[in-house]
Amino acid sequence: METETATRWLTDTEQCAWRTHLEVNRLLTYQLEKDLQPFGLTMNDYEILVNLSESEDLRMRMSDLASATLQSKSRLSHQITRMENAGLVRRENCESDRRGLFAVLTDHGMETMRKVAPHHVASVRRHFIDLLSPEALTELDKALKPIAEHLRGHRGRP
Amino acid sequence: METETATRWLTDTEQCAWRTHLEVNRLLTYQLEKDLQPFGLTMNDYEILVNLSESEDLRMRMSDLASATLQSKSRLSHQITRMENAGLVRRENCESDRRGLFAVLTDHGMETMRKVAPHHVASVRRHFIDLLSPEALTELDKALKPIAEHLRGHRGRP
DNA sequence: CCTAAGAAGTTGAATTGTGAACTAGTCTTG
């Protein structure tokens, strides 16, 4: 039986902040995606390249990559297949666990990364970072960190 | 010819804030979506219901709804078709412009809205609003507003 | 060791999203 608790609607301030947050996310995602498009990459592609390029031996296990990028195994599998066809990564068997696979950054993937990164960073600056004062930035991070924490706790991932 | 300008990479602080921001968005979207799922709605559905329910006569022109929700015409068209099949909205011709259509909230749509809204609001509170101090909230809004502004300027919508 | 439970990944069908081409109505202007 539901306890008949009155709904705590959002105050105007809350509502406003919430909607701004939603809007920024959407517009920002759209814009970054668009800025990446000329290079034939999506944000997803890019994020995977970043993860691999920052990893030991330029490789990661599929599951680790999936959870690092917050995607389902299935989605990642399709994604890697596409990127493999584009020559950005390749799959490689794992010695120690024969069920496992690595996604490995190829030379072409690395090269692409090097070429695209500056543009992407510029885009992130232009549309986000440079629009915030340094103080606002640290405040933002400080405010958001616990939320990330909280949400990570709510596991039950894609 | 590109002017050979050195890339201004992100500082650690910037990088950290940026990644937190990305992460929060993704986890939050996922969580809200998940909390809405038991009611058979997606965030997209919900947002459209909100827009319609707040509009004069519970109706909006397709294009206006598309730009309000930042979707392409095409996507909205499909979306409304689905929601029409679910009985949440219906299409209605526009007298004054015979090319035009309204998406109109049905009684069932309104009813659904009333039933779902409290849960959604609770979800937004639990996973976002209530995790921020009131000051942090206003700061957040103040920081993000100009970004929204900036991005809206960059029109070239989906 | 042998079996059952569980983890790593893939596959394929069904949904949903994208982009360009298309229909139909409106507006402008010569």
Place this chain on the structure above:
DNA sequence: CAAGACTAGTTCACAATTCAACTTCTTAGG
């Protein structure tokens, strides 16, 4: 008022995402 340019919206073909089923390997327990 007719032609061309433009706007509203849909449709079609294709790409990306989801979800459940499936294969293969690993590991715990008895």
